[in-house]
Amino acid sequence: MAGDGRRGTFITFEGGEGSGKSTVAERAAARLREQGHDVLLTREPEGTELGRHLWAFFRDLAATGKTMTAEAELFLFAAARAEHVRTVVAPALEAGRVVLCDRFADSTTAYQGYGRGVDLSTVEAANVAACDGLSPDLTLVLDVPVEEGLRRARALEANEAKRPDSIGSETLAFHDRVREGFLAIARAHPERVTVVDASGSLDGVEAAVSGAIERLLADRK
Numbered sequence: 001m002a003g004d005g006r007r008g009t010f011i012t013f014e015g016g017e018g019s020g021k022s023t024v025a026e027r028a029a030a031r032l033r034e035q036g037h038d039v040l041l042t043r044e045p046e047g048t049e050l051g052r053h054l055w056a057f058f059r060d061l062a063a064t065g066k067t068m069t070a071e072a073e074l075f076l077f078a079a080a081r082a083e084h085v086r087t088v089v090a091p092a093l094e095a096g097r098v099v100l101c102d103r104f105a106d107s108t109t110a111y112q113g114y115g116r117g118v119d120l121s122t123v124e125a126a127n128v129a130a131c132d133g134l135s136p137d138l139t140l141v142l143d144v145p146v147e148e149g150l151r152r153a154r155a156l157e158a159n160e161a162k163r164p165d166s167i168g169s170e171t172l173a174f175h176d177r178v179r180e181g182f183l184a185i186a187r188a189h190p191e192r193v194t195v196v197d198a199s200g201s202l203d204g205v206e207a208a209v210s211g212a213i214e215r216l217l218a219d220r221k
């Protein structure tokens with residue numbers, strides 16, 4: 001976003017459950033480092049100590065079968081983002097680094113807005129307050145059909161003995177709304193969002209992602 005005084009490049013990875021975005025972000029970071037870029041790979045909500053505590057709290061709540069209101073959920077993700085933007089992302093951008101962020105404000109719009117049904121203007125207001133004027137230069141939405149994504153996510157959970165969280169355990173209809181949310185965001189912001197078909201091989205997805213990042217970096221030279 002113009003006027004925020006930063007010199008680095010901010011790229012976010014978004015998508016539903018099992019879209020493979022974390023693996024793709026890790027591979028993109030490794031590739032950019034090989035090319036000599038100074039890269040910070042970070043994630044939300046766990047990019048700060050506060051965010052890790054909040055995420056552990058989400059999981060503990062889910063493990064005991066308790067729930068919270070959609071608005072409370074919105075403000076907890078916004079709290080994690082407010083801390084992450086100010087203490088991690090903005091300083092790295094000011095230092096001229098390439099920041100790759102696994103989930104950012106579009107996740108809140110898709111999950112708490114489209115998924116949970118919080119009024120989109122409320123979500124937008126929370127995102128504006130949390131982001132402190134920061135907006136990605138490029139957002140890669142990794143799009144995969146919901147059933148395929150959930151199948152992959154469940155396989156990963158079984159392998160890693162990951163505790164489920166309340167969002168990952170939501171209904172198909174919820175995840176369909178989240179997917180539609182990401183696609184609606186892409187339609188509304190074509191200047192910053194690229195949708196990548198993530199249903200194919202990881203290598204193919206990685207190639208599409210690398211191409212988009214290389215075009216952005218070439219444009220910014």
Ligand code: TMP
Nearest residue numbers: 044045077103104107108111112167168
């Ligand atoms: P993941 O990135 O490993 O998929 O896990 C993060 C989970 O948190 C995922 O279910 C999406 C959810 N989430 C939100 O609902 N809103 C948010 O703003 C963020 C950052 C994540």
